[in-house]
Structures are given as structure tokens and as C-alpha cells.
Amino acid sequence: MKRVSLGPLPIKVSRIGFGCAPVLGRVGKGDSLYAMGQAFDRGVTHFDVARSYGYGEAEGVLGNFVSDKRDKVTITTKFGLVPARSSKIVNFAKPVVRRLIQTIPALASKARRHSLKFSPTRSYDVPGARESVEKSLRSLKTDYLDFILIHDCENATEIGDELLLFLEKLKVEGTVAAWGLASTYDSAGAISALLPRKPDIIQFGRLFGNEMNSWDQELGETPRFLHSPFGGRNMSEVWCRLWKDKRLQHWAKTNDIEIENKSSLYRPLLESALYEAPHQILIASMFQEAHIDENTQASSNPKFESAQLKSFIAVLREILGDVHPKFVE
Numbered sequence: 001m002k003r004v005s006l007g008p009l010p011i012k013v014s015r016i017g018f019g020c021a022p023v024l025g026r027v028g029k030g031d032s033l034y035a036m037g038q039a040f041d042r043g044v045t046h047f048d049v050a051r052s053y054g055y056g057e058a059e060g061v062l063g064n065f066v067s068d069k070r071d072k073v074t075i076t077t078k079f080g081l082v083p084a085r086s087s088k089i090v091n092f093a094k095p096v097v098r099r100l101i102q103t104i105p106a107l108a109s110k111a112r113r114h115s116l117k118f119s120p121t122r123s124y125d126v127p128g129a130r131e132s133v134e135k136s137l138r139s140l141k142t143d144y145l146d147f148i149l150i151h152d153c154e155n156a157t158e159i160g161d162e163l164l165l166f167l168e169k170l171k172v173e174g175t176v177a178a179w180g181l182a183s184t185y186d187s188a189g190a191i192s193a194l195l196p197r198k199p200d201i202i203q204f205g206r207l208f209g210n211e212m213n214s215w216d217q218e219l220g221e222t223p224r225f226l227h228s229p230f231g232g233r234n235m236s237e238v239w240c241r242l243w244k245d246k247r248l249q250h251w252a253k254t255n256d257i258e259i260e261n262k263s264s265l266y267r268p269l270l271e272s273a274l275y276e277a278p279h280q281i282l283i284a285s286m287f288q289e290a291h292i293d294e295n296t297q298a299s300s301n302p303k304f305e306s307a308q309l310k311s312f313i314a315v316l317r318e319i320l321g322d323v324h325p326k327f328v329e
């Protein structure tokens, strides 16, 4: 797997990062550790986690995984969303629910709706940030973080100058290598344009429509991490619209590509994201071994030619051009 430099930052990161949002949610500890190992063995050395993932416990699982290979991996974690604690009963029930969902997939949306009751709360003050970073370091069993991101902030007024000074100080101390914003494309860009100190990186969900926005040029070379190459939370809408559209079928036919079912679309979706963002990092959740295999192959051994990917991207923009403003994470 190729690793890329991130602008002026002295760090190289694997082109595909492993997204840890499902850890201790839809995926249990053992399966999470197994998937992390499979991804690492195939060259994925970047891991994206957050204090809020897995009811505040996902970092601990990643910490177990990286404890003997910390110098070989890069880690992003985030602060600002304070994880809700799940009750003992919910913790006890989680493995049972996971097994039930494997047998009856239709239960997944019910379980998702229930998990929303445990939504994290937001806080972007310095004491909260300090406490969060300390917990992250402990859980991840490390004394430094590669990237620390302000999680899901929607408005520049929520970020005070003291917080920016705190983040810069973490850099000077060597506790973090870089800080940034993880939000929607529109919020991250608008906030960054207003801040007196610019973030080192910004992270947002993959855009399927028109990419350029007024702040895009202002950020210039600021490295971007793009998550959810398959649509993330908007996956069902993205897929429903793509799948039904004759323009997609026409693209497949003219390029002599067989699309027998929806899973045939993952590969062109990922390869087109890699093609569109040649110097950026893509973060995907991938817990099944076959998915890890396919996704790492997409980076090291692409199936599609540039012309095919270009026309695929054009089709995506036509069909999904208006999807991106709805990306709220």
C-alpha cells in the first residue's frame, strides 16, 4: 500500500485508513482486533478513531492492537463529542444483539435507532479537551497522537482562541503532530476560513457531487482526509439513486463492465475516490476480510483505467450532484 506525505507535515500515511467507528458498536472486540490485523498485514497503517466511538471504549481496543507496533502506525483521534455511557444491561445485551443482526439483518436499523438514544454531547472548551486527550492517550497506550481533530463542530464561535493555543501547545510539547477539524465539508471549510490559526488537516465525508466550494481555494494545500468512500450514513440514499439510474447502466455497458449486483459497485466507488484525490487519505470501515482484501487491492492493483474512472466520476456527479449538502456527521 502506497503511503503519502501530507503537505509540510513530517508524517507519511497509508492511502487507505481503517475507520474504527463500528468498534464495540456493530462489531465486537474479537472481530475488530482480527480486522485491524488483516488490514495492517495488507499495508493499512492509518487508524481513525474518536473518544466517542464505541461508547468511549473503541480507543481501548485500538490501543490493544497498536501496543506492539506504535511506531509503524499513525492514529487520528478526536475530541469534543463526549461519549454517552451505555448501561450495564446494554453492554451485556450488545453481543446478543450483534448475533441477532447477523441472523436477521432487518434488525440493524432498529438497533441503530436505539443507539441514537445514547448520542454523545458536545463540548469544545479547554478543560474538556485536556481531559479527553489524556483519556485518549491512556486508552491508546501511547504518549503521542499523530492527529487530533475537533469532532463535529458546526460553528467557528464554538472554538475559542484558548482552545487553539492549547492545540498548538500540544504540538510544541510533542503530544500531537498535527491538529485539525473533522466535520461536514461545509462546516469544516467555513470554520477553518474564520479561524485565526489554520488547522493542519481537515477531514470530511466523500463528496459525490461538485467538489469546489468558496473556501476550497483558501485552504490550498491543507491535507484532507476523506471518510466514507461508499456513502457512510447516506449510503442507502446514494445506493438507491445510483442503482436505479440508467446512466450508471450505460456507463457499465459502454465500458464493458458487468454490474450484476450492488456489491459490484464498491470497487469503482473506491477506485474513483482514490483517483479523484491522489494525494489524500481515504478512510473506510471494513471489517469483513473479503472487503479488506478488495479495498487494499483497489489501491495497490487497480482494476479500472483512468478513462473509465473519469467517466464514472462524471456519472456520479450527474446522478448525485445534490447529495453533498446533506452530509451531516
Ligand SMILES: NC(=O)c1ccc[n+]([C@@H]2O[C@H](COP(=O)([O-])OP(=O)(O)OC[C@H]3O[C@@H](n4cnc5c(N)ncnc54)[C@H](OP(=O)(O)O)[C@@H]3O)[C@@H](O)[C@H]2O)c1
Pocket: 018, 019, 020, 021, 022, 048, 049, 151, 152, 182, 183, 203, 204, 227, 228, 229, 230, 231, 232, 233, 263, 266, 267, 283, 284, 285, 286, 287, 288, 290, 291, 292, 294, 295, 329
Ligand atoms: N466526523 C468524522 O470524522 C467521521 C464521520 C463518519 C465516519 N468517519 C470515519 O470514517 C469511517 C468510514 O465511515 P463509514 O463506515 O460511515 O462509511 P464507509 O466506509 O463508506 O462504509 C462502510 C461500509 O461499507 C462496507 N464495505 C467496505 N468495503 C466494502 C467492499 N469492498 N465491498 C462491500 N462492502 C464494503 C463495510 O462493511 P464491513 O465493515 O462489514 O466490511 C461497511 O458496512 C468510520 O469508521 C470513521 O472512522 C469519520
